[in-house]
Structure formats: C-alpha cells, structure tokens
Amino acid sequence: MSTPSLAPQIMKRPWLMRWMKPISNWYFENAGYRKLGLRADDLIPEESDQVQLALRRLSPKESYDRVYRMRRAFQLSLSHQLLPKEEWTKAEDDTPYLSPIIKEIEAELSEREDLESMIISKRKANN
C-alpha cells in the first residue's frame, strides 16, 4: 500500500525543495526509526495482499536484511535501548527498496481494472 505523497511535486521545484529539505531531514532524524536501525520502507504496514506480494518479490538478500533489521529493532524496543550512534541508519542508506515494487504491483492491478472496465466497439474495417 503506497501512501499519497507531496514529494514528487516538491522535488520538481528546486526553490521549494531547497526550502523543504532541512525540514524533511529534521523530521526523519527525529522520527526515531533510524535510531533502531530501521529504514523507512520497513514501516509500511504489511497487512495487505499487495505488500505481501511485494515482500515475496524481494531478493533473498533484501528479504534477509529486512528480517534482521526488524528483529534487532524488536529486541531494542523490548530492552528499552537505542543502537549505539555509529550503527544508526544513515540517511544515504535509507533508500526505498520495497515501495517501488508496491507501486509496480498497484500499477498492474489498476491496469487490470482499466482493461476490465473497457468499453469495446466493433471496428468498421474488418466486417
């Protein structure tokens, strides 16, 4: 399930991007998940068919890393601790690895819907 986002619109406008970037960085640093070693895409709710399918399409390495990050985060959460600062997720590592796949699946589904609801009229030439 991909959530609506203003980011593409903001990234199209350099002046707005320059203005929003520090706010965005501040927000992500303070959101806390990076201190548990997670990535933003680890926070996407799993309870939908699309995300389940996307998770199956991850490469074995990515899938393993995801489970590792989650187990580490649970462990930290249970013991009320944060990772040592040098192990926090760095901004450059916090890349979307799951959301592109989810978007692809959603595009497939919406294409299917479009084709299902298509209205066909007989062409005139081949009669």
Added chain:
Amino acid sequence: MLSRSAIGRQAQRAVLRAQQPVNRRGLAAPASGSFAYETGDAQGIKYAARDIPGAVASVALVAKAGTRYQSAPGLSQALSLYAFKNTERRSTLRIQRESELLGSALQAYHSRENFVVGAKFLRDDLPYFVELLAEVANLTKFQPHVVHEEIIPLLQFAEKKYLSNTLAMANNSSHGLAFHRGLGAPLELSGAIPLSKYITADTIAEFASSVYAKPSFSIVANGAQSAELNKWISEFFPDTAAQPTAQLTSEKSKYHGGEERIAHGGSNSLVISFPGSSAPTGSAYKPEAAVFAAILGGQSTIKWSPGFSLVANAAQDAPNLHVATKSHIYSDAGLVSIEFHGAASDIRNTAAKVVDTVKSVAQGFSSELFQKAKALAKFQQLEVGQEAQAGMELTGAGLVQGGKAFQIDEVAKAIDSVTEEQVKTFAKEALENKASVAAVGDLFVLPYAEEIGLRV
C-alpha cells in the same frame, strides 16, 4: 472507437490501420497463388512468405533454439513460456487483451531443434503482429518474480503432465539412447532436474539474447505478401542484435543406440527406434525412410480396417494397442520409431511380431505394397508441408540452418524417385545397427530388446 485509457498506442494504431487498408484484398480475389515460399533478407533477417488466399494469416519467428541447442536443461521450454510476457512497452495482460481484441491466437512452443513464437490473426493485422514479435524479441523484461510466480509453476505442471505420459517418456528415452546429447536432450523436463539451479531470470535472459539475434532466427509468414513482410520487418526489427551473445551450437549428431527400461505404475509404452533420415534441407536426406515408415505404418488412414500397413496387420490380435511408425526428421539426422502404447501383455506379444515384420521387409515385399506405401508417404509429407503450422516450422528451420526454405515440390519428387531396392537396403541397415529400445511401464511384463529379436 476504443477508449484511450483502456487500449494502448499499438492497438490504436493497428485499428486505425485496419480502417484505412493499404492493399486490402477480398477473399475471392486471386492471390499470387503459389504454395512455394518466397524467401528474402530484410536487414540481415531471413524471411519466407507465401501469399496463400484466405482471411487468416499467420506469422512466426522460428529460431534454432530447441532443446538440442539449449545451454542448460529446460531453457527452451522456459523461454517459450516466457514469450509474450512483460516487455518494456506493454504488460503481459495488455498483450493478451490487445491480441484478443484483434481476434488472434498467440503461440509459443519448442521442439527438439526449433523454437517458435508466432501468432495467427486476421490478414489486415500483419503490422501489429510483426511489431509484437519484434517487441518479444527485443524488449522482453526478464524479471525474477515472473520466473518464480509464473514460469516455474508452469514448468512444474508440465513436468507432472510429462511424467504421467509414458509414451512421451519412452520417446524421449529412445532419443536419448540414440543421440545421447544434442538431439537426445529430453524435450520436457523430468522431475529430477534442479529447477532453481538452471532456470533463473538471468539464465533465461542470457539464452534469449542468443536466440533473438539476427543469425539465429528467421521469420515465416503465411497469407502475407513478401514485399509487405519485408517492409514491416525492416521497420520493426532494426534494433535486434546482429550477433548472438553465445553461439547456439550442437555437435553433429551421431547414432549410438541401446536399451533403457523405466518402471512406471501408470501405463505401458515401448518405443523401438532405428536411424532414419534428415530433413530435405539437411545433408543426410534419405527419402526412403518415409516410405519405409509408411510400409510399416500401424495407423490406418481408413476406418474399420487395419489398412495395408504391415505393422497394423501384425498387431491385429491386440485391437486396443496403439501402434504407429513415425519418421522423426531433424536437420542432420533422423529416427524411424515404432511406438507401442497399451496393455503390457499386448505390447509383449505384438512387439516380437512387429520386429519379425521389419526383418521380412529387409528380405523383400510385394510391389503393390510398395506403391501404396509410396503414395501414402508422399501424401503425408505434402500434407505436413501444406499445413500452415508444421510447414512454418520446417521452413523457418530450413532457412536458419541451411539458408534453404522447405519446398514441397522437391520433397514430392524425392519420394517419387525411391526404389524398392533402396527401402530394402534401408531396412537391412536399420537391423544391422543397434536399435534404441525404451520400455516404460510394468517391467515384469515388458520385453527386453533381445527377447523380441533386436540387437542393442
């Protein structure tokens, strides 16, 4: 008109083109009328077209990439399943829906030597389908998730189907015995192959880049004018690789022979093979193989009668037994196979009689029988060549492998020139060689090759 959101650029173009036909011809108008293929070369791609009259046309891309040439087991089969999947421009679903809307049938299959991707469609839609083939050849996206979610399950189903068909298993086994590698590679995967090792998106993509290169394939069309086909190929195939990434090669076939017995609980099959003839476009062409196969026969062409063929008469005591003689023809070798499928005891009793029949053919036969067999062989060959489907595969294969298209008239002439003596010699040589005997089923009952009088 079709709504814009629902149908893509290509389909819209095809529909528009259909509305303003360039050189449209009614059903009754005379075509060029020839059953011979016109061949040509469009930007390094060999093509053959014949303008047979009719509303339905077909076009196929025939590549030299059957199981004989694959670099790992199952690749040909996987690539044929991967045809018409996601491309850079269109999704699998859109390709299916668009071709449905235009009224057509897409097909992709492989044989021991050839790999065929093609379509049958209404005559006016030729440009759409040439473009589609170009897209399949040049722009298919080989994605790991498609392999996992679609290709591997389909391969597993195909495996199950194959493993329940003893006749297919016996045929594969006798090819394996006869040719070992190359032509002997099994046509379908059997359960014992580690799929995940050989079939991945990367291996399929690598194989595809060798298959979909200009020297590896040819394009054959039925119901299209040669000039028109040339024009569309030149327009849509310019990006095709000029050289394959890895040459698809196979050693020259050598006949070995032997015996294999496979236990199976389902049904019983026995296949006896002798070395045969190559394709007319190949080097070891022996037209007498077709006549020999017709003399032995087994399947009657008329109802309620065993017909004239010797094997059918030998098998008269076992009416529920399927017996047939087939001449399998490949580019540089061939097999004449006698196949039995039915109850194990029937096979045991009949096989010995059939082998005696083969021996009697080597001694001599009546000239009336010979005339009948010659006529039947000619009929069968011409029928295959004239039938669009098989004819296209043979033609394309001939173009890719020898630069010659399969021409029906030559085949007919070759069969006409066969003499009785040639057939006798052929039968003698077949018996002197080692046979390839494969038995699948109840091994307690099914005979060994020696028991029915064959050398292995």
